[in-house]
Amino acid sequence: MTTVLVVDDQPLQRYGFRMLLDSVPETEVVGEAAHGAEAVRKAAELRPDVVLMDVRMPGMDGIEATRRIVAAGDRSRVLVLTTFDIDEYVYAALRAGASGFLLKDARPEELLAGIRAVAVGDAVIAPALTRRLLHEFTRLVPPGGDGSTEDPRLSSLTDREREILVAIGKGWSNGEIASRFVLSESTVKTHVGRVLSKIGARDRIQAVIFAYDHGLARPQAG
């Protein structure tokens, strides 16, 4: 029997979880909490096997609550649930010590399987998130050869256009690029237009993202 603490600010959502979890013999909802602080308190009091934790809540959010529950060391595993698959949430939750991360659009059996896995010490990640997580993971651990094949969109740029793209990636306005490169703003506009067209970006913002994704722009300190 796996004991579960359900944490969500919406009563209807908690009700749904309770109905689902109490409908199968292997899990039992032993408590509910409507916000982070209550979750931390009830986790310490009830010592559930698994805490089903919503991210967005008024007051203390699910991430901070997760951090505290895990830090308390009561052996409760935290399974984080969210509606939005925002990367920031995922990484924050995992850093906070969550044992799993599922989306609320998961099917009931997926949720039950997740709880089962978390209860025995395994971990689960929603498939839709796993892909990005793996992408990030392999990006962080690239001890192999970087692909020799450069993006064709990048190699279609002339030297000048590449310079312009780098400048866009620094966040410079057309006017700033013009003065730094000693050009007229018209010329800069012409270049920018061609860059956008070649890399398939609809505006300079997408170009900035493209530049970061392809290593033309690098994170700065501070």
Add this chain to the structure above:
Amino acid sequence: MTTVLVVDDQPLQRYGFRMLLDSVPETEVVGEAAHGAEAVRKAAELRPDVVLMDVRMPGMDGIEATRRIVAAGDRSRVLVLTTFDIDEYVYAALRAGASGFLLKDARPEELLAGIRAVAVGDAVIAPALTRRLLHEFTRLVPPGGDGSTEDPRLSSLTDREREILVAIGKGWSNGEIASRFVLSESTVKTHVGRVLSKIGARDRIQAVIFAYDHGLARPQAG
């Protein structure tokens, strides 16, 4: 209908997979291979949606075969299977470009769910492995965010504003943010204005750069 290429050096194992996959309407085994070289050849020839790949095989192993199939760019996704959950295998397979990694002791429905997820571009990791992977991941990604020192400009943002910033970092226009968050464009503009002011950005482009520099935005595939 998802087409599958089964790769395993043991005929009995292949038989079992074929029986399972052909027993459900959504998957169909279109080919088999007994070792890596044959797998690469048949993948190029049959162009299956998913390659079910064993790791340990005589001759070219599953990792190298995975690398070549992924490099071929035929859009076949590789789901790696193994009996032994050796970390080395997992990391090597993921670096090789595998979309998933499951253990052979998985239940049939888990395997089918995994194939389903991989076929639509998601990724799957066996729960038993996910735990160690996450541990490794959080060890690799400690960008200051673990509690102590966060950029004061970031922590001055409300939850909502942080979501807005993430959306800006994805390159979404105000209108797109409005529709995805179900808000009026006016409200989005108000939020964006506050975000820009708080993080000291003069326009959303600088906000995108800020988001990347502070890990709120991450490179996307493609």
Add this chain to the structure above:
DNA sequence: GGTGCCGTAGTACCCCGGTACTACCCACCC
């Protein structure tokens, strides 16, 4: 009950950015 903060929403205004053109110069190559 008052005071802020937050999230929502609106109006009005201006400017930058992006597009669609055209145009000229230069280097290089048939």
Add this chain to the structure above:
DNA sequence: GGGTGGGTAGTACCGGGGTACTACGGCACC
């Protein structure tokens, strides 16, 4: 010579973005 590609420059136009306001309901804190 003529053609091509790259870099430079201009005009004209329009829409989205950003700013400066105001406003209101909900909620927490005192």
